[in-house]
Amino acid sequence: MHSFQPARREFLQLLSGSAGAAWLAANWPALVSAAEHAHAAAASANPKLEVLTEEQARELDALTSRIIPTDDVAGAHEAGVIYFIDRALKTFAKEDLPSYQKGFPEVLGRTKKLFPGVASFSAATTDQQDKILADLFAESEKGDATRRLNPDAPQSSFVELLRIHTVFGYLVDPDGGGNRDYAGWKAIGRDPAHMFSPPFGVYDRDYPGWQPSPAETEKK
């Protein structure tokens, strides 16, 4: 089983209270183990690649940068996602390495099919890159139906695997690797502080304190 490919239902469980902890416990240990290894590299001013070639890293950077692009705030590139993934492929997600080895040529093939004059995904314009990814994701979604009917089949396409890896690398606690300088957390509005005092947001600012409703007594 791919260590980095949670099924949709497992992620639904992440929404559902204690089940969320359950999924994490069952699926995340290997991920975060690798994250620890990745942390040093991601935090370094000159991180080094351990699995990916320079060319693969360039392609991966281009791919992840379209999955979570840079806008007015940091994207996957600034968060050091490729270094997180590189270490993942060396450690907990070793079994996913073949997916990457197969995936890069697939991306290249799709690039050349859609844009014959373009030498690689990273050489394409961002508009072209988005069209290539959209094509790959559309195919992946078609494949989802097949995979649902055959639970023994690989549970994720390369782009879906890549999407999940990218999100993890972008949002994992920086102490565990990735999310360099809290880039991902800052982007989504999660204050990196570890302790907070109320009011927490807009709606609880003017809360007058709990009062029994007039209907309380009539209900009992």
Added chain:
Amino acid sequence: MSQARVTYKPSEEVDFVIVGSGAAGGVLAKELSTNGFHVVVLEQGPYLREKDFTHDESKIFAQHLLTNHPETQPVTFRKSSADVAKKMPAVLYGNCVGGSSVHFTANYWRLHEIDFIEHSKTGDIPGANCADWPITYADLEPYYTKVEWEVGVSGLAGASPFDPPRTKPYPMPPLPVKGCGVVFERAARKLGYHPFPAPMAILSQARPGRSACENCGFCLGFGCEFGAKSSALASVIPMAEKTGRCEIRPNSYVHRIEVDKNGRVAGALYYDVKRVVHLQRAKAVILAANGAETPRLLLLSSSSQFPQGLANSSGYVGKNLMPNSNVVACGVFDEPLNDYKGFAVSRVMHDFYELDPKLGFHGGGGLDARYDFTPIAAALNGLPPDAPKWGADFKKMLRHNFTRTFEVFCHGTSLPVETNGFSLDPDVKDAWGLPALRMTFRDHPNDLKMMTWMKDRALEILDAAGARTKWSTPVVEQEFVVHLLGTCRMGNDPKKSVINADHRAHDVKNLFLCDGSSLVTSGRGQPTMTIQALAYRAADRITALARRGEISA
């Protein structure tokens, strides 16, 4: 100054060996050692303390500090006995001193009076194996109060008109309201409902050695480094150790309960951290290993005297699993709630606790307003089902929604079904070479119907609250459970239950079981409060039996 802890040799016969140091085991250890008995608690997992807890998810989950290990302790799952069970992480429980109470949400509802007598009121339900409890709410009320005061529960007595009678208020006020609580409360009241501040096993006021909640946001799934979450680790276990009569022995993997030629238990066999086997001798054994591991241990302890498994003449060991039904509805609001800060749950509503059977189903449930998304979960599955999955629009939506979303979590009845439960897998072994836990489960159709109804009410509340966007998780058959209830139920009839009202095994005089497995009905969710109340009561009953010489005789 740290106090020297008592230790016992395994060969030394103690009064009680307790298997499991979680919500029930911790309470039993504290109560029995306080009452003068010599106690050894055998815990599968490590002994972690507040200093070991961290906000770094990798430190916790990478080292499997808090929960069962899916590789060393594999679980298999099937929907029915006709299926071949496959390895999957279908069950989660705590695996450290303090058990699941270390990582739980800390929602602390009491059961209501109806939960103890529901079978008498509703009669038989096709496909379900319902029964009344051998005790009533009134029997348990003093112990609920004891939990609240001793363990530390924050809340507001009388705030819910549906609350059962209580003899004392909560020992401390509710935790501060969160944005989800404010929005939910206003909307629910608009619809005529009765929301109230969530009773939580989290301190709103400091206690000696324990901080009040610092609202760090790393609550569900994490150990609390402030000691604010009222886990067994933070609350009762220090009290047990302070007596000088209780040893907590971590990294002790119990695999068999030893039985003598007279059919009485003599102690617990366990592997230490080096996988050396020891027998901890004891006058009596108490299993508080949780609703999965307690029946597994009984089944692993089969012998010529107990061919179906220890204490299993009824055949009920491992059966009638009730994990509580659940579904989640989410809403996105205009302004930041920032509900990632703080504990999970802010407001609860029990208007649907006892629903009218004319709706077409039995039971009921509770709703709560909460936010328990981690950033990664929010990104991968916290967005609406039709949200973009990647690219600029995905990032834009995530940036907008993360601070503006909350959930209405619906919890409800699970009916007991005899074919649902735990058994030993015939093929898969754990890392110690023992048969793995096999779960067989399919929700009773009643529970799925009820959850569908509850989901619609949750969405109505989000509508009334002014959610810009709302959606819900699908109501589907569960393949993953954390509430491990009913698998060694208590009862007066030895043919239809495993333990009596004193938590004593019908078949073995000096064997007691007390954890989620003891429950006869599932309540409407949030079982830990009741598990601890049962443990306090069991400790009283066991103490009385021991003092009268009725255990060793």
